[in-house]
Amino acid sequence: xxxxxxxxLEVHAQLSTNTKMFCGCKVEFGAEPNTxxxxxxxxxxxxxxxxxxxxVEYAIMMGLACDSRIxxxxxxxxxxxxxxxxxxGYQITQQGENALYDRPICTKGHLDIDLDDGTRKRxxxxxxxxxxxxxxxIHDLTVSDSLFDANRCGTPLIEIVSDPDLRTPREAxxxxxxxxxxxxxxxxxxxxxxxxxxxxxxxxxxxKDEFAPFGNRVELKNMNSFHNIEKALxxxxxxxxxxxxxxxxIPKQTKRWDVARGVTVATRTKEEAHDYRYxxxxxxxxxxxxxxHIEEVKAALPxxxxxxxxxxxxxxGIPPYDAxxxxxxxxxSQFYERVCAVTKDKxxxxxxxxxxxxxxxxxxxxxxxxxxxxxxQLGDLVNxxxxxxxxxxxxxxxxxxxxxxxxxxxxxxxDKNLVVINDSGAIEAYxxxxxxxxQDSVVAYKAGKVKLLGFFVGQVMKASGGKAGPDQVNxxxxxxxxx
Ligand code: ADP
Ligand code: MG
Ligand code: ZN
Numbered sequence: 001x002x003x004x005x006x007x008x009l010e011v012h013a014q015l016s017t018n019t020k021m022f023c024g025c026k027v028e029f030g031a032e033p034n035t036x037x038x039x040x041x042x043x044x045x046x047x048x049x050x051x052x053x054x055x056v057e058y059a060i061m062m063g064l065a066c067d068s069r070i071x072x073x074x075x076x077x078x079x080x081x082x083x084x085x086x087x088x089g090y091q092i093t094q095q096g097e098n099a100l101y102d103r104p105i106c107t108k109g110h111l112d113i114d115l116d117d118g119t120r121k122r123x124x125x126x127x128x129x130x131x132x133x134x135x136x137x138i139h140d141l142t143v144s145d146s147l148f149d150a151n152r153c154g155t156p157l158i159e160i161v162s163d164p165d166l167r168t169p170r171e172a173x174x175x176x177x178x179x180x181x182x183x184x185x186x187x188x189x190x191x192x193x194x195x196x197x198x199x200x201x202x203x204x205x206x207x208k209d210e211f212a213p214f215g216n217r218v219e220l221k222n223m224n225s226f227h228n229i230e231k232a233l234x235x236x237x238x239x240x241x242x243x244x245x246x247x248x249x250i251p252k253q254t255k256r257w258d259v260a261r262g263v264t265v266a267t268r269t270k271e272e273a274h275d276y277r278y279x280x281x282x283x284x285x286x287x288x289x290x291x292x293h294i295e296e297v298k299a300a301l302p303x304x305x306x307x308x309x310x311x312x313x314x315x316x317g318i319p320p321y322d323a324x325x326x327x328x329x330x331x332x333s334q335f336y337e338r339v340c341a342v343t344k345d346k347x348x349x350x351x352x353x354x355x356x357x358x359x360x361x362x363x364x365x366x367x368x369x370x371x372x373x374x375x376x377q378l379g380d381l382v383n384x385x386x387x388x389x390x391x392x393x394x395x396x397x398x399x400x401x402x403x404x405x406x407x408x409x410x411x412x413x414x415d416k417n418l419v420v421i422n423d424s425g426a427i428e429a430y431x432x433x434x435x436x437x438x439q440d441s442v443v444a445y446k447a448g449k450v451k452l453l454g455f456f457v458g459q460v461m462k463a464s465g466g467k468a469g470p471d472q473v474n475x476x477x478x479x480x481x482x483x
Pocket of ligand 2: 010
């Protein structure tokens, strides 16, 4: 393409606190509409907001996880606008036009993404600020009306704003995945886009080359999956390139992604900051975080994906690729660690989790913790293969049984009599039988068609119901064929 792409993302993450940002109302998804409300979150005159300390702590955790600076004198501001989902007529946030009161809790962080070519790229985080959510309008329940649910009013959010450092839709996708991972590892957000716990606005513009000044940006809103964001960006980039080719200018605007038609659609011209008449929130004082508290939060941060990945390579000796797959999802990594607690063969454990376990989990769209068997049982299965009790092939069958009824692998092996046959007498009997039935092949083998060994092994394994020890089979077969 003849243009250089610039992308910056604004991600809203709903904090998984028990209660709202400025009142004691519960935060809960799917509750009866308009039941989780009070005069404060409805913005009744005369009420006063009271900040949720847990939410502030969560925001600081995210800031620290991304190496941000924490502002110990952060402020609250009021962003004024009218919309039917906002009974208060304003939103308490931490943005502002003026540096005197534009004091978000976190600034100047960064996050590293791993590109497909194996290189790493650092994406700057301009800021992470806190704010309260608006309510929800429901347009599709009745034909002629729009309904309003205030339950979401006042739900705590952080907005994570990236620098305009992303250069391709793919980079945007990788950035979002990384961000989601960190939020999940910190356990401060359920990070589910379909439920709206994670929302993303994507800004994109084109310019002549990497040294040219930035072009006008278009802001894409309302996308409900990372894949849609990637697609919407691709489509918008194509459109902007076409307009620029024609010598037109790109208007600053807000658009939404029409999934069905696969196009971006203009919704309104973009408002400027001064349209919101930001001013310092008169009902709240500065946040005033003290350094000791920040140090405490830092010390208590859970292990993050990157550190965990490194530890898996060093401690478990598994390849970096395995470590990346296993740590990409926190529950999966916790499952894997518990498999490892009962088996010495960390690589075999990794193969089972990355292979069979993730396959099943994906097919059924469930969590690893919904499986009928425990990670310890999977560890036992790995050990049964390791000590030669069962073959890898039999293990697959045992695994299927574990999936179906959660029985212990040792029990399944016993009940079904699946133990490997290592008795050479018994194996000899199978071999003699197979050779007798396949005289032609024996002749061919002796005439030089040594590739037939695999065929004989297969026949013996089949005759034994997969239970003959493969090493023994190979050995004894060779003795017979070559002797
Ligand atoms: P607003 O609230 O007006 O959207 P923000 O400062 O919250 O403004 O967000 C601006 C976002 O747009 C940031 O993520 C930033 O990186 C990105 N951005 C700014 N300029 C450009 C540009 N020319 N092209 C693409 N992205 C941009
Ligand atoms: Mg924006
Ligand atoms: Zn309330």
